[in-house]
Amino acid sequence: MTLATRVKNLAAMTFATLALAATGPAVFGTAVAAADPADLYNSAQSHFMNGQDGAGLDDLRRLLDESPDDAQALALQAIWSDYTGDMITREVALHRLDAVDPGTAAGTRNMLGAVVAAVATVPMPLPALVGDRTGIVVLGYGLLPDGSLRDELVDRLEAAWLQAIAAPWAPVVVTGGNPQNGVPEAAAMAGWLIGHGLPAERVLVEDRAGSTVQNALFSTQLLHGAGADNAVLVTSPNHIRRAVADFITAGMHVVGAMTSTDQWVNQLMPPPRPAQRGIYIDASRVMMLPPGR
Numbered sequence: 001m002t003l004a005t006r007v008k009n010l011a012a013m014t015f016a017t018l019a020l021a022a023t024g025p026a027v028f029g030t031a032v033a034a035a036d037p038a039d040l041y042n043s044a045q046s047h048f049m050n051g052q053d054g055a056g057l058d059d060l061r062r063l064l065d066e067s068p069d070d071a072q073a074l075a076l077q078a079i080w081s082d083y084t085g086d087m088i089t090r091e092v093a094l095h096r097l098d099a100v101d102p103g104t105a106a107g108t109r110n111m112l113g114a115v116v117a118a119v120a121t122v123p124m125p126l127p128a129l130v131g132d133r134t135g136i137v138v139l140g141y142g143l144l145p146d147g148s149l150r151d152e153l154v155d156r157l158e159a160a161w162l163q164a165i166a167a168p169w170a171p172v173v174v175t176g177g178n179p180q181n182g183v184p185e186a187a188a189m190a191g192w193l194i195g196h197g198l199p200a201e202r203v204l205v206e207d208r209a210g211s212t213v214q215n216a217l218f219s220t221q222l223l224h225g226a227g228a229d230n231a232v233l234v235t236s237p238n239h240i241r242r243a244v245a246d247f248i249t250a251g252m253h254v255v256g257a258m259t260s261t262d263q264w265v266n267q268l269m270p271p272p273r274p275a276q277r278g279i280y281i282d283a284s285r286v287m288m289l290p291p292g293r
Helices: 003-023 037-049 053-066 071-084 087-100 102-120 151-166 185-195 212-225 237-250 273-286
Strands: 134-139 172-175 203-206 230-234 253-258
Touching: 037 053, 037 071, 053 071, 071 087, 071 102, 071 273, 087 102, 102 237, 102 273, 134 151, 134 212, 134 237, 151 172, 151 185, 151 230, 151 253, 172 185, 172 212, 185 203, 203 212, 212 237, 212 273, 230 237, 237 253, 237 273
Parallel strands: 134 172, 134 230, 172 203, 230 253
Antiparallel strands: none
16 A cells, blocks of 8 residues: 555545544434433432432433533432432532522422431420410321221321420311212211210311321421411331421421321430432422422
8 A cells, every 4th residue: 555545545535534523422323312301200200219320310411411400400419418428419410400499499408308307206195385476387198998987087087186285375277188978088087086075166177188298388388377487297117208398398397297106115216318319309309309200
């Protein structure tokens, strides 16, 4: 091969390399399309639900490479970096979120604080000491098929009744939908409390909620409407910390966490990190971060 031919071939290879760089990376001669942000978001949420946190955070990093101002992705990155203990990534995400969407940044910080408060909450079988702007919320539990109360729900109502007697000025919200035999949880709960001596005007019925997330969102609206800016939550011992996180995230300060005595001792210690996953997932839904999009 002559020198002139070699120079000609080298020039052709250089031109091809430059053309490839201009059009982006290729696999077997085909340009690789950028990943769809919605697909990456959905994949990340699926990984978080399944306990695959590293894979979920990898999806978010790729998403944010493509869409650096995606506020929902930044919020999720901060939340799940907090869960995994990566405080540097959490703070970087929050700092970026401050610039992109200050409201979402504030909500994310509030949610992370709510999780800390929830984990530190000690369920108590005794009434809390409360002020004059405190409400009481008792969370529903599925009714029997005929619309009657399950034993666990009666335990919650007995604890709520004790708290109501200790704070006779406090409005009492009963929350729960999921009707059985035409009876929503909240209607059955209100009937029990009124039947045990509470004035009907004290009992506020929230009968739409189908989850703890909705309990928190809908009950917070009722409490604010009744002039309450903090609340005592009443539910089962193994449910109290998730409820506390959800209500604080929804904007209601929690000043007491009253439970029945059933299984109470088993819930005194803070849950280990793996057991907190449900708290993080629920609280992020209260923030209206969609599970998919």
